[in-house]
Amino acid sequence: MSFDLSKTYPILIERNKALIAIIGFLAFTTYKIIDRRNQYGRPPLLKYTIPWLGSAIELGRDPDGVFKKATAIFGPVFRIKAAGKEFTYITAADIISNIYRDAKVRSRPIAIIYTRLTIDCIQTFEYTSIRIEMAHIIFGMSKHLCDDMSSMEHIFKAHHDALNPAGALKIHHRYGAFAYECIQNTLDNLPSTTKLSYLIKSPAYDAALYAFFGKTYPAQESYDPFKIFDEGFIMLQMNLPRFMLRKYLNAREKLIDLTENYFANPHEDCSEFTHDVEEVGRDAKWSLRDIANFFIGDIWALQSNAIQAAYWIIALQLQKPEGLGKIIEEIDMQRNNWIKDNNPITQDETCCQWILDGSFPLLTSVIQEALRYCAVVFSIRLVAKETTLGGYRLRKGEYVICNTRSVHMDGDIHNNPTEFIPERYLPGTGKYTKNGRTVPNHSMPFGGGISMCEGRHFAMGELKIFIALLLSIANIELDPTSSERPQFNWAHMGTGLLPPIGDLSVCVTRRSTGTL
Numbered sequence: 001m002s003f004d005l006s007k008t009y010p011i012l013i014e015r016n017k018a019l020i021a022i023i024g025f026l027a028f029t030t031y032k033i034i035d036r037r038n039q040y041g042r043p044p045l046l047k048y049t050i051p052w053l054g055s056a057i058e059l060g061r062d063p064d065g066v067f068k069k070a071t072a073i074f075g076p077v078f079r080i081k082a083a084g085k086e087f088t089y090i091t092a093a094d095i096i097s098n099i100y101r102d103a104k105v106r107s108r109p110i111a112i113i114y115t116r117l118t119i120d121c122i123q124t125f126e127y128t129s130i131r132i133e134m135a136h137i138i139f140g141m142s143k144h145l146c147d148d149m150s151s152m153e154h155i156f157k158a159h160h161d162a163l164n165p166a167g168a169l170k171i172h173h174r175y176g177a178f179a180y181e182c183i184q185n186t187l188d189n190l191p192s193t194t195k196l197s198y199l200i201k202s203p204a205y206d207a208a209l210y211a212f213f214g215k216t217y218p219a220q221e222s223y224d225p226f227k228i229f230d231e232g233f234i235m236l237q238m239n240l241p242r243f244m245l246r247k248y249l250n251a252r253e254k255l256i257d258l259t260e261n262y263f264a265n266p267h268e269d270c271s272e273f274t275h276d277v278e279e280v281g282r283d284a285k286w287s288l289r290d291i292a293n294f295f296i297g298d299i300w301a302l303q304s305n306a307i308q309a310a311y312w313i314i315a316l317q318l319q320k321p322e323g324l325g326k327i328i329e330e331i332d333m334q335r336n337n338w339i340k341d342n343n344p345i346t347q348d349e350t351c352c353q354w355i356l357d358g359s360f361p362l363l364t365s366v367i368q369e370a371l372r373y374c375a376v377v378f379s380i381r382l383v384a385k386e387t388t389l390g391g392y393r394l395r396k397g398e399y400v401i402c403n404t405r406s407v408h409m410d411g412d413i414h415n416n417p418t419e420f421i422p423e424r425y426l427p428g429t430g431k432y433t434k435n436g437r438t439v440p441n442h443s444m445p446f447g448g449g450i451s452m453c454e455g456r457h458f459a460m461g462e463l464k465i466f467i468a469l470l471l472s473i474a475n476i477e478l479d480p481t482s483s484e485r486p487q488f489n490w491a492h493m494g495t496g497l498l499p500p501i502g503d504l505s506v507c508v509t510r511r512s513t514g515t516l
């Protein structure tokens with residue numbers, strides 16, 4: 001006997017319409033109950049139209065506008081979905097501060113002995129595991145090494161200690177000598193009219209690498225693979241399928257190869273920082289490739305943010321009516337006073353001592369304002385245990401992101417926040433309050449808490465040295481024949497300083513004061 005299913009199914013469906021309807025209704029109702037239960041007390045979700053894509057297009061066009069709109073509608077805690085990923089964002093300084101303060105130290109140094117402690121409490125917002133995961137998926141560190149928490153924590157601690165203010169000052173002296181040399185070499189081969197990016201990025205890139213690794217590091221050979229790797233940083237961070245990342249992974253491997261070869265050969269001219277951190281890796285029996293992988297993170301940090309900041313400081317100031325004039329006056333005054341008081345004889349490392357000894361209130365203000373204006377830092381944390389934040393429930397295992405730029409762009413805290421104001425941070429000019437209360441963390445270009453940039457002490461001195469040296473050696477003016485102006489490249493949102501799209505054409509000549 002055979003059955004004609006094409007006839008049987010319609011008959012069964014016809015006879016059981018009521019039952020099917022009841023089952024469908026119960027299933028739908030159960031789903032809505034579970035979904036409502038899951039959403040109960042959750043941060044509100046910004047509405048979007050296209051599934052999976054979410055708010056990605058809007059974020060690409062006007063991220064400041066998206067976060068401002070969401071904050072106005074929901075308050076400072078809300079969810080945004082983009083490109084298949086959903087995160088809870090925080091845009092209020094006080095809540096961000098609370099998250100930054102929530103940190104558990106897995107181990108502490110006792111006397112001279114590094115001793116591991118067991119702590120019963122579990123932090124609410126965890127970062128160390130994220131840092132280790134990023135070391136693997138972005139910088140290519142081996143999985144087995146990343147799983148060795150004790151070893152990773154040990155080298156993280158050594159890295160942090162070596163970049164303290166005293167350690168950064170030692171690198172500043174090296175950096176000043178190399179920056180002076182690299183700027184001079186660039187000017188020797190520069191046409192009178194050029195792109196600002198070339199004037200800034202070429203000497204700044206070489207000088208930073210030489211300061212940390214010495215001249216045995218192949219700086220110029222590393223430039224092209226680094227540029228490609230940096231372009232793909234966000235895509236690597238998103239952990240997209242490998243076929244989409246091939247170009248960037250190949251560039252990363254080239255960069256690692258160059259760095260591994262550097263460590264395999266004599267490099268006695270490296271900085272004390274590099275030597276000390278390398279020794280920690282060698283003592284832990286890390287391979288040279290693992291050591292190279294670790295230092296790729298430092299190379300990226302050196303080249304991706306501080307150089308962009310140097311570019312924007314000059315680019316934004318050139319577009320102001322006063323140009324670079326007032327900053328040059330301050331630099332010349334400090335330089336001339338130092339030479340008068342110290343009567344230097346040699347050019348070598350004393351070429352930056354006058355900068356390290358000077359206060360430079362206007363230049364410092366310009367640096368701080370450029371960092372506020374151009375930085376988009378997303379400090380990410382893993383929710384380690386279910387908690388409430390800003391009145392909303394957060395689940396264990398999800399991620400929250402502190403959007404520090406929203407604080408930088410808050411008109412209740414900063415006057416005219418969307419305008420670049422060079423004098424904003426001059427001593428005695430700023431009172432940063434909101435709702436009648438002082439906002440101590442009104443500017444967070446380096447993030448905060450356990451994830452605060454460890455290189456911030458070096459970066460601030462690096463920027464002051466580079467800008468002061470450059471403007472003491474070269475005259476830089478806008479090319480009157482060019483109307484092109486750089487804009488923010490929002491595709492790099494969340495990684496630090498935004499790179500430019502477009503460029504400035506500038507006229508460059510040497511100054512007669514280009515010594516010491």
